Amino acid sequence: MSYLVLARKYRPQNFTEMVGQEHVVQALSNALTQQRLHHAYLFTGTRGVGKTTVSRILAKSLNCQGADGQGGITATPCGVCQACRDIDSGRFVDYTELDAASNRGVDEVQSLLEQAVYKPVQGRFKVFMIDEVHMLTNTAFNAMLKTLEEPPAYLKFVLATTDPQKVPATVLSRCLQFNLRPMAPQTVLEHLTHVLAQENVPADVQALRLLARAARGSMRDALSLTDQAIAFGSGQIEEVAVRLMLGSVDRSYVFQLIDALARGDGKTLVDTVDVLRVNGLSGASTLEDMSAVLQRMAVLQAVPQRAAVVDASDPDAAEVARLAALLPADETQLLYSICLHGRGELGLAPDEYSALTMVLLRLLAFKPAGPVAGVAEAAEKKTLKTAETAPAAAAPVSAPAPAPAPAAPVTGVAPVPAAPVRTGVAPTMVSVVPAVVAEIEEKAPATPVFPAVQAIESVAIETPQPHAPPQINAANAAAAHGDTPTAEGDVWHGVVQALAASEAITALVRELALQSQLMARHADHWLLRVERESLNQPTARERLRTALEAAGHTAQIQIEIGPVTDSPARRNAVVEKERQRRAHETVMNDPFVQAMVQAHDAKVVPGSIKPPPLQALPR
Template sequence: MSYVVLARKYRPRSFEEMVGQDHVVRALTHALEQQRLHHAYLFTGTRGIGKTTVSRILAKSLNCTGPDGQGGITARPCGVCSACREIDADRYIDYVELDAASNRSIDEIRELIERAAYKPSVGRFKVFMIDEAHQLTKDAFNALLKTLEEPPDYLKFVLATTDPEKMLPTVLSRCLQFNLRPMAPQTVAEHLARVLEAEQVQADAGALRQLSRAARGSMRDALSLTDQAIAFGGGQLEESAVRAMLGAVDRRHAERLVQSLSERDGRAVIDECEALRAQGLSAAGTLDEMARLLQQMAVAQAVANGLDETDPDTEAARRLHSALAPDETQLLYSICLQGRAELSLAPDEYAGLVMTLLRFMAFPAMSADAAPPVGSGGRTAAAPLLAKRAEHRSVAVPTSAAPAARPQAAAPVTQAAARPVSSASPASVPVAAPRAASPVAPPEVPTAAPSAAAPNTAPANLPEAAPTIAPAAQPAMSRPVAAPPVMAAPAPAPVVAARPQPSAPARASAPDDGPPPWMDEAPFEADVLPVAASAASQRIERPVEPEAEPEHFAPAAPVERRAAAADRLAAIEVMRTPLGDRWAALTTQLTGSGAIAALARELAMQAELIAIEAQGGAEVWQLRVERETLRSTGLVDKLQTAVRGVLGAAVSLAVSPGVAQDSPARRDAEFAARRQFDAEQTIQQDPLVRAMLSQFNTARIVSGSIKPV
């Protein structure tokens, strides 16, 4: 007799023999005992966990006649009657198994429906089992729906699938669904021990643990691997042989890697990876073993005595759980899982393993103690990760970057006044509502000695806040502004919104409680080309000195803002040339007629005509273009063809690299900036806006909210 593999030889033949699916066994057993039978069942779950086995046992339970031939529907089929024996041998005429992976079309389903019209030949029920049912076509599903919803009394449907998400909702609603779960390694190991005892094969506990983990919840895979391990080990199972067969990595390698990473010892990590390469051990298996160890470490960190002390693999986790902080353990665990998926993308798997482990070392250690640098075997002195994240989020500019001609701050300013306001956009400013004052008077703080360049000093009783700072590239502003640049309503009609204020004595005795929430919003982007944006993107910050009387605020602020806007406009002013006028007019004509589009149009807009030369009866126009991608031969040829078509003359275009000073794009940017400047001046000089700014000492104009019309 030929050898029968363990997965087939030890397939359960009754509900009592099934392991790991107690929830399904219990439901089906009670339904059979109470004769509460559904007409369609759907079993879902991964491969090798018992879907087909449950279907066969259910078919035997429905058709079992007992040893004496007088039995009825039962939850415990006898296994000796003709129905039980023939179903186990897969030759029972009233039990049909259809593999939908290879019989998925509507023709096979029509044939099945035709067979459903006839009563059982020898049994009590006809049972149609469709395996991998999610692979049926949509037409096949639709053809089955009516019969599946209202089958004859003698017909039962059993559907099995590994992917229930691909099943039609109309099919799911007609079935009683049971989800078979992957089995725990301990359950698999216990069943393997019983099978090997029946087979009289010697096996140690370590080998069974390796096989049960490699099965990943599938009992059929576990039995298949056991067959392979018996052949590999010559009739016995030893942990070392099973580990070699599976390509699994010894726990000691994972221990050494975790220990080295906890110490930030880069040399030890590299040496261990080289040792793994020399032994031919799998990089993926290394990350799997590390992830398993880190999971146990996390349990030991979160729950005292949470690990199984009888499991020898948990000893390393109990010993190493204090080597890493809990958040570092979680971080390294996530890195191992992510790196496991990225190994196929690396040049080779060992390079991927090294980069995965070094990724963890790129994060600072959670200890603030002084230590040697990374790679020397000790921890790195670094702030906690949360502090580092906060540091990255903050905006810090060295105070030494302030221009030398700028006056020194006479005293700390309020936090609301010291908040930096971006001038990245040439847009500028409607008036925003100030905050109400608090009845509590601020504490007094000492004032700094003013410099000679600053004739005025701020009051000494302002709340403490960080001083304002400015980039070195920004021109110096020697005159302080009474309040920070603020923002405004869209042009042309200025819209002013202000919150009612208390009386003047109440405001004088209370500090400002900070800017309104909308001051933290990002400024609007200017609708100009990068040339204009880069010239206007520098921040402008000035020391702010609140005045004792609100009416002193109005005269100084508009003058200061007008000067800043004029500086921005002068920075992008184009030096026009006759050749530039000619090229701009030609570009407008080409664009308006649709002769150029896309990148060819962009080339014309970014180009500057610098010379026209006569060569052999034809003109050669010299263009200067900064972007290399626009200087490609194909784009130049397209633009040249369009120019010849408009001019009706033989014109050749020669393109050279360089920054264009008088291009159509720069002219458009200048025009947009000038319109923006005029709109800003209209708002800033509006009498209503100036009256509001003078009346409310904390009013602000929203940067970027003014748009020309």
């Protein structure tokens, strides 16, 4: 006797056996019970969710004669009458299935429609089922429009497609549309458990979870993979065999990678990828499983109450909960995003495993704070150094000019060749380079001396720096802008500035110190307040305490969540705003700039005026 595959053997024979499509079953059952029948139905959905199965059950419901031959239209076909048995076996003369993928022309559709003029031979209704209807040509669609809109009372159309966007709107408007949804992994798992119990096939629950996830919402794919797993495992389904068959990554490797990321252990990351390479495990599957675990971690971090209702039968639940407590919520979100985008890069690299290694190292490099070889700290130091040296690089390259007398602030102007005087000269843009504007904190303009010019393309203003510009008092600036500085705020601002200047605090710890406000000091205990819960991480809090203790300030700190009115970051922002205002005022009041604006209709390039950088000023 020939073997019948599970997908065909366990195809639902009535609506009660349908799995995962309750919304469709309920609508069709009520319509059949109340005799409110539409003349055309359109079933859409991905492969293997039951489109053809629903159409056959609907055809049986319309033509069922009952076990005694006296039945009528019903939502529960008997399955034993001649009509039901013939439809199941594909021999019912009044039920016609047309595969539009291979019969997509107007001639095939016209041949089908010619049968519409004849009444049913055996059943109560003629049912025309057109599978993959989106494959029909435009001419074929147009040929069936009239019959589809006003068919005879004994004719029902059932259309099925995996791509409803390709079906013309004129056809969609004539049909009652039902969208069959992809099935949840838990639904697939429960159905596989039922099928294997009927088949007396022993199976591990974790192996069935793998098959349910690999099916991606398709019950037919799940049953086909189960057939393959039974053959691969010689009559039984085990997790190790299923992982080997699917090429999926053992969750222990995934947990190991995420744990290494949480600890900042780059060596473990690279070593684990080498193990995956040796075992021939998929890099795409690794990132997919990592994304799934990170998603579960994010849910536990956002809704801690979910930890109490975790399925005890899930062997991964305890490990996911441990990692969720180990990794900060913002880092979890970042890792999840990078894993999703990294899957698309695997095909671009010459080697899948080298691409996987780069994605994992990117996860490590963008880690907000960690003990790994100072990845984040080194990046921040590089940024600070770049910010300090960038103004010097931005200065215009020109021949060195002799040192001017102190009374002449404007000492060098780019030489411009003389040009004939003419009217209607286009307005000249004056570009003020940030590095060369030195006297922005003190207003000591002097009358500049500059040659007569008729046309200029661009001018760079240079001024000497006889001494460093004076600093702006942060407390006074904050008070001038409406903030209320406090005595504790003065102390905390000075402490944070000193720690940041010496690089004793960096990355997330530095941000925690800048965004916090010192509320009270009692002996060796300091009370801080921050507005964002994400900054109050145990690791960052401990590093800040260590830095303060090393500086000789305190031994214990406590952080509360609440509104902040006097933080170092707010003070620094006020100082920067005031320095920018003074820089803009100094440049705009400069006699040379005013002369250029008046004589040549010049304009200062918006955004080009920048104050010189301050040493160790955190942003």
